[in-house]
Amino acid sequence: MKSIRDIYKIGRGPSSSHTMGPQAAVMRFAKEYPKAAKYKVILYGSLAKTGKGHMTDTAILEILPATTTEIFFCKAVFFINIFCGFYFFAVKGNIAAA
Secondary structure, eight states, X not given: OOOHHHHOOOOSSSOGGGTHHHHHHHHHHHHHSTTOSEEEEEEEEHHHHHTTTTTHHHHHHTTXXXXXXXXXXXXXXXXXXXXXXXXXXXXXXXXEXX
């Protein structure tokens, strides 16, 4: 059984949901594509609109190398019933995996 500390964690920034969720997802992605030449991250919805202020980009760059990672804040994209999200891409040469 998990303890309350496993379920509730305090993250960085004014909104830990904008850092802990994307950081956990990018950790899994980085493990799957550890040898990518570069990475691209697209944030949309509320992650894009508040991502810098809520440190979403900082949380991602703690996992992926800052020198080879591009983060795009796509503020104009909204989907019905989906208010925030992200796409990760690993690039090897001219081939990208998502």
